[in-house]
Amino acid sequence: MKKSELARIIDHTNLKPDAKDDDITHLCEEAIKYGFKAAVVNPVNVRFAARLLHDSGVAVCSVVGFPLGATTRHAKVFEAEEAIRNGASEIDMVASIGALKSGRLDDVKLDIESVAAAVKGKGKLLKVIIEAPLITDDQKAKVCSLAKDIGVDFVKSCTGFAGSAKIEDIRLMRTVVGEAVGVKAAGGIRSYSDAVRMIEAGASRIGTSSGPKIIEEASE
Numbered sequence: 001m002k003k004s005e006l007a008r009i010i011d012h013t014n015l016k017p018d019a020k021d022d023d024i025t026h027l028c029e030e031a032i033k034y035g036f037k038a039a040v041v042n043p044v045n046v047r048f049a050a051r052l053l054h055d056s057g058v059a060v061c062s063v064v065g066f067p068l069g070a071t072t073r074h075a076k077v078f079e080a081e082e083a084i085r086n087g088a089s090e091i092d093m094v095a096s097i098g099a100l101k102s103g104r105l106d107d108v109k110l111d112i113e114s115v116a117a118a119v120k121g122k123g124k125l126l127k128v129i130i131e132a133p134l135i136t137d138d139q140k141a142k143v144c145s146l147a148k149d150i151g152v153d154f155v156k157s158c159t160g161f162a163g164s165a166k167i168e169d170i171r172l173m174r175t176v177v178g179e180a181v182g183v184k185a186a187g188g189i190r191s192y193s194d195a196v197r198m199i200e201a202g203a204s205r206i207g208t209s210s211g212p213k214i215i216e217e218a219s220e
């Protein structure tokens with residue numbers, strides 16, 4: 001994969017709770033410099049990032065129900081709608097992990113459907129975070145299948161707050177969704193070799209705070 005092609009599937013990320021304006025500025029400057037697909041920021045930083053990235057070709061992505069997935073679906077919908085109003089064109093939502101682990105699949109489905117209606121209804125892109133480190137393979141398959149049926153754009157391995165992306169998880173996710181849905185690998189991807197392994201396993205988007213390092217290693 002060419003360096004430029006790799007850059008266009010990287011979501012350059014800063015979701016630290018103490019991220020300052022200077023940090024978000026730096027993130028966006030790097031995203032423009034390297035030609036990353038998106039800059040991922042917390043909701044409070046969306047409007048600022050959108051100004052910095054205006055007409056740059058880099059998307060603004062924000063997170064919903066992050067990092068626990070434990071807010072109500074109404075709160076997630078409001079959060080998604082506000083992020084879109086403030087300039088986000090991509091939303092990464094955390095699914096209701098507790099409901100999934102409890103076997104309440106109807107609640108998980110309604111949670112995703114509600115946010116999907118808000119995001120897709122605005123013509124924006126939705127990724128569903130399944131938080132793979134906290135669930136079984138059967139639960140991973142079930143939530144990915146639900147997300148696929150609902151029509152989301154991507155399923156995403158994890159937030160990075162509960163563990164790291166695993167090759168076997170990416171492979172399983174790709175098997176379940178086929179080619180109809182993207183797979184985003186995120187959590188602990190810090191090197192070019194990490195990124196390549198995830199892509200080979202089926203990832204079509206990489207979420208990382210180490211985008212510049214990955215691209216520089218690819219150049220070497």
